[in-house]
Amino acid sequence: MEPVNLSVIYYSATGTVHALARAVAEGAEKAGARVRVRKVAETAPAEAIGARPEWARHLRDSGDVAEAGHDDLSWADAVLFGTPTRFGSPASQLRAFIDTTGPLWFAGRLADKVYSGFTASNTAHGGQESTLLALANTFYHWGGVIVPPGYTDPVQFKSGNPYGTSHVVGDGVPDEVALQAARYQARRAVDVAALLKAGRRTR
Incomplete structure (x- = not known):
């Protein structure tokens, strides 16, 4: 069976989302996927970063x-987007990249791929779920197949977010529970993408 192509596309300001x-x-x-890890361009002014x-x-x-x-979107069978929460x-920065994808969307080249998201916020109630739901709005427009982790693995009952892996920055760097949740979410995305890919070959 041909391996799944998976792109991890993320923005990280201070390293938390990068670790995820x-x-x-x-x-x-x-899980056997071919993987590309890509960051989106930094658009913040130098004075804000330097502060x-x-x-x-x-x-x-x-x-x-x-x-x-x-090309990282066109190549992929599955894409996981990572972002901090912003209100x-x-x-x-991630939205700026997504907003350039109109030509791919219009040509139908973003449809029927697996999509999922992960995030981090400064506090426990800092908008993690709404950020992941907002990402999903884009996936709906693309005609994507949204694959959340749900409560389909024991680690999800520890991490507590069925929408996607998330971490509270105020608790420090991502701990092993958060990292396990991220690894599991990726494996689930790969498994579903593999089923879709195999199904298309048999049509």
Whole structure:
């Protein structure tokens, strides 16, 4: 069976979502997928970044991660998007990338792929669920197949978010529960994408 192609496309200011993206990639690779990890371009002004040392540091530390392009969407059978919450919505940097995808959408090249999302917020009630639901609004327009983790694995009863992996930044760096949840979410996305891919070959 041909492997699933999975893209992890994310924005991370200080490294939390980056860590979750890495765990997503690990889970997908362990499930047998070919994986691309891509960050979206930073659009914040230099003075805003420089005012927060951890933001500037992560920007330097992640300099080797390639930036996302339309080919990463066209190539993929499944795409997991990661973003911090911004007032209960995806970060503007990720939205800026998504807003460039109109030509792919219009040509039908984003339909029938598996999509899922993951996020982080500063506080426990900082908009994690609304951010993931807002991401799903885009997937509906694309005609995507939305695959949330749900409560389909024991780790989800520990992580507590059936919409997608999430982490509270105020609790520190992502712990093993959050990383396990990210790996599981990726494996679930790969499994569903593999079934869809196999089904298309037999039609």
